[in-house]
Amino acid sequence: MVLIHDLRLLLAHGWRALLCALVLACAAPAFAVLPEAALGGEEPAEAEAEGEVAAEIAQTSDEGEDTRIRQRIEAIYSVLPAFENVEVEVSEGVVSLVGTLPDAEAIDRAEEIAANIAGVVTVDNGIERDLSVAQNLSILSEATELAQKALAALPLLAVAVAVALAIGALGYFIAGLGFIWNRIAPNAFLAELIRGAIRLVFVVVAIVVALDLLGAGALLGAVLGGAGLIGLAVGFAMRDTAENYVASIMLSLRQPFRPNDHVLIDDLEGRVIRLTSRATVLMTLEGNHLRIPNAQVFKAVILNYTRNPQRRFDFELGVDADDDPRAAMKVGTDALAALSFVLADPAPAARITQVGDSNIVIFFIGWIDQREADWFKSRSLAIAAVKEALEDEGFALPEPIYRLRFDGRTDPLPIGRTGTLSEAQPKKSASAARTVAEDVQPESEISELVEAERRGDGDQANDLLDESRPVE
Structure with a gap:
């Protein structure tokens, strides 16, 4: 069981x-x-990295690799004279440099050369700077070497200088052909400007060719760039001067006035002495010199009194409001026509311009020939003649009438007669009062001063006014 x-x-x-x-x-x-990681082993990436490191270590650990690296570095240093005193040791791919060099730049260069050799892991730079006087005086040898190179380049330098001088001389010769440029240019100022431009162009070409022969293309670019910057800065600094210069050229081409012309430039009046490369010189009617920048003259409104010999004068006179203004106009124009200096064509005229509280204002017009009569004198005598003619015909020339009102609530003013009125003296007739001769000859003092200054001034070459060219 x-x-x-x-x-x-x-x-x-x-x-x-x-x-x-x-x-x-x-x-x-x-x-x-299952991967090894699931079984508690190492990750694939770490295993692969360890494999690469192991392979690299295996490569650098080659007994002949260190020797090859050292021989390669020494061979390179032997070609460079400055690195002859540098000792090289290599162990397991690590390069050790020992020795002295003259400057920090050479030390860094030695380290860079060693680091670029295949198989070098790192560089231990133990090179020190040589502070000895003998080593640091190597600049003298460099200067000697440069001097030797310059001496060897003297023939080429001589050829470049000769070519530049030949080109420059050709430019000055062409610019010196004054009869050509004086014929082409409208005035001497522009002719000289053309000659200067030709000389400048040939000088620049000469410099460019010389530098190109010497192989100094980089220097040429630097010079041209610097010249451009300098020119730009100078242009901004001398903007007003350049504007006046350009305006001078335009005025010399336009010829807006002649020497000794009586002009009004904006609100500046006088007679023209000369037109220079920077300013227009006037002599005021008071005999003073007036210099106006050409840039202002070029943009200004110019009134030339001398251009047309006929010039109009005008003035206003008022007659009593009870008088006949048409009769007063007829009397005034007849008085103007009777004056010897007033032109018959255009004929004198009169217009009513205003009717006031106590008078009627009449505007009288007359014309003169400035070559025979002075404008200021003619206008003054014309005013006096018309006034006298109106008074002779019984026209009153009233003054403004003011009415005064006194308040009756105040005390009466102590106004009384302190004497007797003397009998009015008979008024002299207008014709009897005309004892002054009619002197209307043109004033010539300012004109003579201008002519004397132009004759005595030796700076006529700078005068841009050309009487042979037409006025604008």
């Missing part, structure tokens, strides 16, 4: 053991395909 019970227990536990064995057999292929 005991035996039978044991068999039953064995069978009951046996099928369970068999089931566990089957499960383990099926799970074995799955464990085989």
